[in-house]
Amino acid sequence: MSRIAYVNGRYLPHAAAGVSIDDRAFLFGDGVYEGLEVRGGAIVDLPRHLARLRRSLDLVRLSAPIGFEALGFVLREVVARNRVSDGFLYMQVSRGAAPRDHAFPTRPTKPGLVVTAQSFDRIARAKRFSDGVAVITRPDERWAHPHIKTLQLLPNVLAKQAARERGAFECWFVDKAGFVTEGASTNAWIVTHDGALVTRQADDAILRGVTRTTLLDAIAAAGRRVEERPFSLGEAYGAAEAFFSSATTIATPVVQIDGRTIGDGRPGPVTRALLESFHRHAMA
């Protein structure tokens, strides 16, 4: 079955779907996006993703291309047309197509909207959950507003490539003070030896992950202690457990950071319990 994409009002074969060479996402990275999990054909945490999209649009002064009710319909339609049971749903909003000029288009320009979906590679994903993965670290060299989910992703691209070349799955960024901010496409977490979960407070240095927020619900429900504060790379190296979160990775165990083994080198019990309980909170 060939994939179907929604592009500016039309459902098209993905392989043939295109946008104008004047689209401002293409020319300037002038757009925002959301990535969502599909589980059993249902969209996980949709209201929180839509709320975050609204904030991203507001922060870069973009208007919504269609109403949010219609957007919800399009998202479900793209899932259905691609027959995705467990997979990844992607939507991107750009400032539309207009003659190249840095400042916003002066003529009324309809924002661009693209929605795509694809099924997970279930075997590879299950293996990451069961075995854990390695993480490398790099200085955080992103712009000053990573808390907005924009297309300014080249530093993330270069970090993810560096990770792959070193046999790792993710790269954590480290700020000038030596504290971990977040991963190239995930939020970063550790578990201390006395059982507390630590993740950076959602300040301007990180994206407020939807999965991060839902994990905080799951952790509260489990009666565990959370510390929302920066943690250093040294503290991460010595942690009992580590993991990262995002819509597609949920709570993926980290068993190695910069070549150093975390805990006993296997996914820890706190991370495994979170991974198992997550969808009870996300799909509630």
Next chain:
Amino acid sequence: MSRIAYVNGRYLPHAAAGVSIDDRAFLFGDGVYEGLEVRGGAIVDLPRHLARLRRSLDLVRLSAPIGFEALGFVLREVVARNRVSDGFLYMQVSRGAAPRDHAFPTRPTKPGLVVTAQSFDRIARAKRFSDGVAVITRPDERWAHPHIKTLQLLPNVLAKQAARERGAFECWFVDKAGFVTEGASTNAWIVTHDGALVTRQADDAILRGVTRTTLLDAIAAAGRRVEERPFSLGEAYGAAEAFFSSATTIATPVVQIDGRTIGDGRPGPVTRALLESFHRHAMA
């Protein structure tokens, strides 16, 4: 006459020209670009632009989509097909189209190449040269590598829009120490009261402008003194003259910064002389 664009090997009507929704420039801002001036049908400073493109490609680990001799041919062909006499030539290279994944495509993927051209609005441009323009300033919030000419341009977009909304043409970025780095799409210059030209050294904080380099040639030929060093916003406010440079703006006089009048509020003699002599050096 309708515009023609070169897109991945084909010359197409600009209005109908598109790229894949999987193009990595569209999804991640994963690409680099060059903007060139066309004057009297000729491409200005082409060798220096090609040399900089080579550096940009190397720094983000992108390969050239076609050989540079062929690229020169395409550039001239796009100018000719659009019958541009005086205008702007644009080329963009992306990491190509591949299923969305931050890290580089694992299957061989041809880099994307788009080339477009358009004529200047000559009247508006001549007015900027003769009357000068206003500049505003903002904190420099870009990523750590603005010396690479990438598509990470959302901070520049927001800065240019802020400038327009305040009746200015450009926005200069100011680093944490209070020094001007460069403009959102130009290099920044001042002229001191003893006649020296000051522009920031081409370190990692700024793009090494091709026009900046050619202006340095023109200034040397005129026997004027240059200081390549950071200058503060305070020094700029009190300068004898100010201007900014880029392929399309050459040496555009700045007569106001943050609402403060520069010099006597009219384009200064040093800037005017540079503007007049520039093309003798650029087209040599």
